[in-house]
Amino acid sequence: MNLPKPFLTARQTQKVGYAALAGIAVLTVIPIIALFIYILIAGLPAISWEFLSGFPRDGMRSGGILPAILGTLYLTLGTALFSVPPGIAAAVYLAEYAPDNGLTRTIRIAMINLSGIPSVVYGLFGLGLFVLFLKFGTSILAASLTLSIMTLPVIISTTEEALRSVPTSFRVVSISMGASKWETIWRIVLPQGLPGIITGIILGLERAAGETAPILFTGAAFFLPNLPNSPLDPTMALPYHLFVISTQIPGMPIQIQYGTVLVLLTFVLGMNLIANFIRSRARARRHW
Amino acid sequence: MTSSNPSLESTRPPARRTEWIITLLIRVAGYLSIFYVALISLFLLKEGLPALTDVPLSSLAGKFWYPIEGYYSLWPLIFGSLTVTLGAALFAVPLGLGTAIFLSEVAPKWVKETLKPLVELLAGLPSVVLGFVGILVLSPFIRKAFDLPTGLTAFTGALLLGWAAIPTIVSIAEDALYGVPRSYREAALAVGATPWQVIWGVTLPAARSGVLTAVMLGIGRVIGETMAVMMVTGNAPVLPSGLGALFGPVRTMTATIASEMGEVATGSQHYQVLFLIGIVLFALSLIINITAFMVSNRRTQRVERLLS
Numbered sequence: 001m002n003l004p005k006p007f008l009t010a011r012q013t014q015k016v017g018y019a020a021l022a023g024i025a026v027l028t029v030i031p032i033i034a035l036f037i038y039i040l041i042a043g044l045p046a047i048s049w050e051f052l053s054g055f056p057r058d059g060m061r062s063g064g065i066l067p068a069i070l071g072t073l074y075l076t077l078g079t080a081l082f083s084v085p086p087g088i089a090a091a092v093y094l095a096e097y098a099p100d101n102g103l104t105r106t107i108r109i110a111m112i113n114l115s116g117i118p119s120v121v122y123g124l125f126g127l128g129l130f131v132l133f134l135k136f137g138t139s140i141l142a143a144s145l146t147l148s149i150m151t152l153p154v155i156i157s158t159t160e161e162a163l164r165s166v167p168t169s170f171r172v173v174s175i176s177m178g179a180s181k182w183e184t185i186w187r188i189v190l191p192q193g194l195p196g197i198i199t200g201i202i203l204g205l206e207r208a209a210g211e212t213a214p215i216l217f218t219g220a221a222f223f224l225p226n227l228p229n230s231p232l233d234p235t236m237a238l239p240y241h242l243f244v245i246s247t248q249i250p251g252m253p254i255q256i257q258y259g260t261v262l263v264l265l266t267f268v269l270g271m272n273l274i275a276n277f278i279r280s281r282a283r284a285r286r287h288w
Numbered sequence: 289m290t291s292s293n294p295s296l297e298s299t300r301p302p303a304r305r306t307e308w309i310i311t312l313l314i315r316v317a318g319y320l321s322i323f324y325v326a327l328i329s330l331f332l333l334k335e336g337l338p339a340l341t342d343v344p345l346s347s348l349a350g351k352f353w354y355p356i357e358g359y360y361s362l363w364p365l366i367f368g369s370l371t372v373t374l375g376a377a378l379f380a381v382p383l384g385l386g387t388a389i390f391l392s393e394v395a396p397k398w399v400k401e402t403l404k405p406l407v408e409l410l411a412g413l414p415s416v417v418l419g420f421v422g423i424l425v426l427s428p429f430i431r432k433a434f435d436l437p438t439g440l441t442a443f444t445g446a447l448l449l450g451w452a453a454i455p456t457i458v459s460i461a462e463d464a465l466y467g468v469p470r471s472y473r474e475a476a477l478a479v480g481a482t483p484w485q486v487i488w489g490v491t492l493p494a495a496r497s498g499v500l501t502a503v504m505l506g507i508g509r510v511i512g513e514t515m516a517v518m519m520v521t522g523n524a525p526v527l528p529s530g531l532g533a534l535f536g537p538v539r540t541m542t543a544t545i546a547s548e549m550g551e552v553a554t555g556s557q558h559y560q561v562l563f564l565i566g567i568v569l570f571a572l573s574l575i576i577n578i579t580a581f582m583v584s585n586r587r588t589q590r591v592e593r594l595l596s
Contacts, residue, residue, distance in 0.1 A: 010482045010484070010485065011482065013482075013484055014482050014483060014484035014485075017484045017487075018394050018484070020386075021386050021389055021390040021394055022390060022394070022395075024382070024383055024386030024387055024390065025386065025387045025390040025391065025395070025403060027383065028383050028384075028386075028387045028407065028451075028454055028458075029387075029403055029406050029407065031451065032406050032407070032409060032410045033406065035413075035421060036409070038421075038425070039417075039421075086317045086320055089313060089314045089317030089318070090314075090317040090318050090320055090321065092314050092317075093314045093315055093317060093318030094318060097311070097314060097315065097318070098318060106322060107318060107319065107321055107322055108581070109577075109578060109581055110321035110322040110324070110325045111321045112577045112578075112580075112581050113325050113573065113574055113577050113578070114321055114324060114325060115577075116505070116508050116512070116573045116574075116576065116577040117328065117512070117570060117573050118511065118512025118513075118514065118542055118569050118570075118573060119415070119512065119514055120512075120514040120542045120545050120546050120566075120569075121328075121332070121512070121545075121566045121569050121570050121573075122328075123545070123546070123549070124332065124335075124545065124549070124562070124563055124566040125327075125328045125331050125332060125566075127549070128331040128332070128334065128335045128563070129327065129331050132554060133331070149324050149328075152320070152321065152324070153321065156321070180303075180304075180307055181307075181311075182307045182310050182311065183307075206412060207412070210412070210413075210414030210415070210416070210417070211414070211415070212414070212415065212416045212514075212515045213415070213514040213515055213542070213546055216546055216549070216550065217549050217550060239414055239415075239416045239417075239515075240416075242416050242417070242420060243416050243419070243515060243519070246419075246420050246423060246424075246519070247423070247519055257420070261417055261420055264414060264416075264417060265413075265414075265417060268412060268413075268414060269409070269412065272409070272412050276405075
């Protein structure tokens with residue numbers, strides 16, 4: 001019996017297939033590299049001390065972006081304040097206390113849902129609850145609270161993973177020496193998991209720092225002549241400022257736009273690099 | 289001696305009482321996620337549901353989104369979201385899955401360790417930066433390439449959002465492929481399959497629920513994307529006709545909320561309808577995420593059954 005000869009042998013098919021997969025991967029990655037190089041080259045000439053430390057002038061068509069930089073800093077710190085303590089506590093509950101039952105599964109489903117809700121819907125919710133119902137107004141406080149709920153699932157899940165990676169034997173030894181459960185968590189588990197927890201916090205805040213839609217109606221201002229005086233004032237912020245100068249203002253000098261993108265990316269990716277640095281250093285040092 | 293039966297509470301040393309309080313706080317924090325999801329649903333419903341009674345149904349089910357004249361049809365917006373999302377999926381699913389298979393099954397270690405951080409870098413890119421690049425680079429290119437009157441089209445948005453959804457698809461699909469036990473692959477290799485045949489015949493089918501989850505969450509990310517899509521799709525809430533719609537301007541549900549909420553009076557019909565759109569988006573994301581959770585959960589249960 002003669003089988004028909006296949007067009008390609010199995011080995012040849014494999015070669016073609018592998019080449020195609022490599023091509024797809026390259027196609028995905030090249031625009032990423034190109035994008036960062038492009039922004040770096042186009043943005044660098046705009047960066048100067050005046051640009052970083054000055055106020056916008058001439059309807060934002062010249063001058064600096066200091067209020068936007070500081071605003072993003074305030075929002076990031078506010079978000080940390082409202083998301084880090086409850087996030088770590090929730091992760092401790094899930095990693096150390098939660099029984100494997102329906103309620104715990106409901107918590108997990110809720111977390112997955114929180115991380116999947118569109119950012120603009122968070123904006124609506126923040127407007128409804130914090131700005132209008134609780135009467136915080138369009139403010140740093142309302143925007144930080146909105147961002148903190150969005151950040152919470154990231155912090156919980158990464159912290160939980162960090163806590164779970166601490167070997168059980170550490171807990172067993174601590175308990176057997178007479179420490180209570182909380183003492184064990186506070187003295188042993190949390191310190192051992194700290195690098196992972198910090199990495200998770202930074203990654204969560206990185207996302208919050210770059211978001212625009214949740215702060216659109218909860219705290220972001222188009223233009224402010226002064227810096228905010230209290231958490232109840234609105235603020236300018238880098239991502240929203242970039243949106244404004246790239247779509248809302250005709251005749252906007254392109255240099256300022258590129259410079260703003262570069263500063264925003266440096267802010268966000270700088271946090272990313274720090275997080276990865278802490279993670280890899282902790283991994284190298286780990287002796288268990 | 290006054291009490292013959294001292295209760296445990298009063299003899300409890302202070303340290304244990306502190307511990308009891310801390311444990312209670314931790315437990316409350318644990319339930320916080322459920323509380324927030326409930327709170328979000330409550331406030332969206334509270335602000336958005338009145339639209340169903342206050343706005344005439346003929347307007348909601350009509351054909352036009354033209355709020356100034358009282359036309360609040362969601363159809364043009366739903367259509368806008370659908371066009372962009374389908375376009376993005378057509379682009380992101382093959383590229384994302386291909387990259388995931390390449391990283392997990394084919395690439396040597398050093399290639400994998402170079403490419404993966406780059407893909408993660410894309411995941412951290414703020415939406416507004418994506419939109420900025422879309423306006424400045426992608427949209428002029430598309431206008432020239434297809435000879436269109438404007439480069440701000442549904443297609444531009446689909447391309448940009450598809451690209452932005454790739455990291456989600458890659459990381460989840462790669463996890464799923466990585467989770468396939470080595471023994472599956474070795475068994476197939478031992479009976480003479482080539483590594484390429486193993487990928488398609490064994491590894492991918494074994495990881496299919498995780499791959500499905502990856503695709504679903506990638507699509508979920510595209511539907512919820514706001515700033516980038518608002519900046520590059522041209523802001524035209526019209527019901528399109530025919531396939532040409534892909535190369536014309538549209539407006540998605542998310543972009544409509546973002547661009548109009550700033551200018552409406554609190555409690556007005558327009559305000560209520562924008563919250564109604566929020567409810568639709570919220571419900572969509574619930575459906576997608578719960579389904580994805582159940583699909584990936586079924587996988588672990590099946591593996592546990594196999595291993596027991």
